[in-house]
Amino acid sequence: MENMNKSNAFKKKIRIFIEIGPSNCYNYYAKKNYLEVINMPVRIAILGGPRCGKTTLIQQLYVEMKIKGLNVGSASEYSTDYLRDKGMIETIAEQYGIYIGQAMLEKQLDCFDYAITDYATFVPYIYGRFMLGSKKRTQKEIEILKDLYCLAIKDLPNYDHIIFVPREFGYERDGVRWQDEETARQVDTAIKHFLDAENVPYIVVEGSTKERSEKILSLIGLGEEEKGA
Secondary structure, eight states: OHHHHHHTOSEEEEEEEOOBOGGGOBOTTOTTOEEEEEEEOEEEEEEOSTTSSHHHHHHHHHHHHHHTTOOEEEEOOHHHHHHHHHOSOOSTTHHHHHHHHHHHHHHTTTTSSEEEESSOTTHHHHHHHHHHTTSOOOHHHHHHHHHHHHHHHHHGGGOSEEEEOOOOSOOOOOSSOOOOHHHHHHHHHHHHHHHHHTTOOOEEOOSSHHHHHHHHHHHTTOSHHHHTO
16 A cells, blocks of 8 residues: 555646647647656645644644655745845745745755655745734735735645644744734634635544644555555
8 A cells, every 4th residue: 555655645736738830829730749747746735724833734734744655745834034134024025935945945845755844835824914904905905915825725625635733732932923823813713714705625634743743644645544455
């Protein structure tokens, strides 16, 4: 069973190349039309608000997958480095930068069979909407939020497994994030509301870091019970 999981680890993405004809029109009858099959990783996104144990979890998950001999890569959320380097995010426009930075990090994982992250490229929309809250929005803010939403919807299918981790270990400030515990819990709720509103399949995983990791491995067909089957 384990060997089958390894061989089926990647997704196949079809890229169509079409020769450009006169006047930059697509020439669907060009002889050079061809298909290229690209291997894409199985993407696992671990989601939750600030300081809920996401980063510790992907570190545990990464180690356990490496022990199994799997070709796995991981990326921590770009926004943490952004906050550390540039300070608190003050405008919704900065979420564009967060989106681009996160997308670049995740793009670097394309060479692996499995890609795990503690963020996702659709999360900047959630934070952008959360930042604006119920206050009256300017036209510029409305347009930016629309753009972030379109990017979020476009990227949702990229993730094969979305895992939500509830807040079970309390809250400790890390000197980087600005949110207090109450705000962090509101972010938790905002993430779940988005997933529910968009009918996005996701799994809630509870327990210790080790228990959470084991449940995720089982979910993606790499648990001990699958190995012994």
